[in-house]
Amino acid sequence: LSREGRMQTNKFVSSDGPVHAVRVFDFAMTISDMNNLVDLTARSKDSQGRAYSAGVSNNGVYERQAAVKRDDTSERGNIQIKHGKYEVLDVFYGTPHSRSGCLYSVSTITVDGSMKLTFNPASPIVSEETNAEYADAFVDLLEKVVASSSSSPAGNFLSNLNISEGSLSLVAAACGAVGIAIHAGAWSEFFTNLSVMKDNVADPKDFWDAVNFWIFFAVGHPLLQPILWISDVLHGSPGPMVLDLVPASFLMANILFIGLTAFSKEFRNALNVAALSAFLTYVGAGLDGQAGLGDFNLQLNDSYQGQVVKGCPAYEDVRQPSMNDFDLDKYQGKWYEQKFHDWTQFKEVYDTTLDIKLTPDRLGWIDDFGVKGPAPDSAKLSWDKSPVANGAHYFLFGRVDANDPPGILREKGFGVEFPDYIVDVKKDPTTGEYTEAIQFQCLERGGVRVFEGINFMSRNPVMTEEELTAMHQRAKAAGMYPYGAAPEQMHTVARRGVDEPQIDNNWQQMWHAIGVDRLLELLTESIEDGGR
DSSP: OHHHHHHHHHHHHHTTHHHHHHHHHHHHHHHTTHHHHHHHHHHOTTTTTOOOOOSEEEEEEGGGSBOOOOTTOSSOOBOOSEETTEEOOOOOOOOOSTTOOOSSOEEEEEETTEEEEEEOOOTTTSOHHHHHHHHHHHHHHHHHHHHHHHSOHHHHHHHHTTOOTTHHHHHHHHHHHHHHHHTHHHHHHHHHHHHHHHHHOSSHHHHHHHHHHHHHHHHHHHHHHHHHHHHHHHHHOOSOEETTTEEHHHHHHHHHHHHHHHHOHHHHHHHHHHHHHHHHHHHHHHHTTOSOTTTOOOOTTOEETTEEOOSOOOHHHHOOGGGTTOOHHHHOEEEEEEEEEOTTSOTTOEEEEEEEEEOTTSSEEEEEEEEEOSOTTTSTTTGGGSTTTTOEEEEEEEEOOTTSOTTEEEEEETTEEEEEEEEEEEEOTTTOOEEEEEEEEEEEETTEEEEEEEEEEESSSOOOHHHHHHHHHHHHHTTOGGGTTSGGGOEEOBOOOTTOOOOOSHHHHHHHHTTHHHHHHHHHHHHHHHHO
């Protein structure tokens, strides 16, 4: 029985049962009108005045409780500690043992801001000496809890700096307000376009699918930035290494930061406000076209050279003569992405490839999208420590619609489907194989362009500046500059040497030891199988 009791008690404590129990009890004390309940049970013949018994009985704050209604009064007021020249200084009460299996019983009530404790154990099982030791230990524990919560090291630290309460949060909020105000015009334009889209889309599901697609990547980009920054701080921290992986100075800094966050409400609130402000400012920069036109140009119906470009073009408006007699079978195989204008991609990755193949029934297609990251220039100190430094894959799926002209693939992902235009291909003059290609994806809802993606691809991993310039000229001839194909609007994909060996260091060995590479393989296989 004792072992079972111990097991159940440990389970109760480990599941935060005491914390929730105290909260429930506090709530119950607030609404149950305990004084009146005690008065009624004291009069009850069934309970004989002993219905309220517990291990620790906390009757709350004396002055906050309603007094028993007297016959000569119409309303019940709160209990008062002062009555004329008399004042209640102490209240002590005990709880009976006749209906309780509690060995040590503690009863408490708070009077005029002071907690009054009564210790009445089951006697003579518990001696007076033992009860005194228990009472001293109980009070000592309460004092330590109060001291740790009211005067934390972090709180004292901020107080010593003469930082007034709420000032850090106000500073963070002010900086955030400035950041949002800088991009206020872009936010206004975004919500105006969003309202137009909502009014023009008949099916609410279509509207929300497109909005959620936008939100997913609008959130993903700013979340990646602090991860990369922390990674570089980690691997740039000085001092001896722990397990030959993490600098001791970084661990100590983390302990201090976690302690400050845990013990200082002021710092924690300011940190939350600052994080939200930074997030909204970063997204605002994306709406304003100031956070990288290649991978984070978020505005709906965005503009080009001061002119707003609405909606998506028809395939015929951008299709080039090189697409005459287009052969989808020749389009299959591995492509190296050279440049992109596409907020579903991240400028922080490198060595991006697309391996396209048709399904056996030729009614669908699969794009094995390979990336490595982060790129050396994006995280100079930590890029080779990443679990995907040697590559990772995810799959895009689509269908081939018999009603579409050759050169259009239907791409589906993240709850939406949109056309993937193959705008232009360059052919090998000898074999006729496709050596270069320009893709253009565009998602429109209610006359509002939500997303555009442009990819410059080649069968060779490296292209010359002359070859890339020629691709831009072909994209310009296709009328794609207003949609993001101009040189200043596209991001160039970073590449390591083709013959460079796989990265091997302590971090890569750790990722391998804990099975991250195998997990990525299983995830890739699972996604591929699910998309077939």
